[in-house]
Amino acid sequence: MVIHKSFADFVLFLYVHMAHADSEFHETEMAMVREKMKKLYPQGTDYEAKLKEALILYQDFDKSKLHTLFKDTFRHFSDVRFSVKYHVYTDLYEIINADGKVDESETAALQELKEIIDLSH
Secondary structure (H helix, E strand, O other), X not given: OOOOOOHHHHHHHHXXXXXXXXXXXXXXXXXXXXXXXXXXOOOOOOHHHHHHHHHHHHHHOOHHHHHHHHHHHHHHOOOOOHHHHHHHHHHHHHHHHOOXXXXXXXXXXXXXXXXXXXXXX
């Protein structure tokens, strides 16, 4: 199952997922997502529109299918270098740590993504 046309859009979806891993969108985590978006998309991109689109897609997505989505999408973008995927992983850690605390649900979500990234390598 692949729902993203570009790796950047998929990464933004991952950012949103991590910002919501503890079932809340903390403002500090969302600020970090906004900051990270500047490296994902070219200058001149409407970042708020992109973020709104990703938030709606995430909120409407069946969360029971996230694991499959992540696995299939990393496989789909197999041409993306491991170093880029690892950088995404470090971004995800920075997002969950932006509010100064990392809870169990965030740790579990990050670990799941790490395993998927490792498997896709």
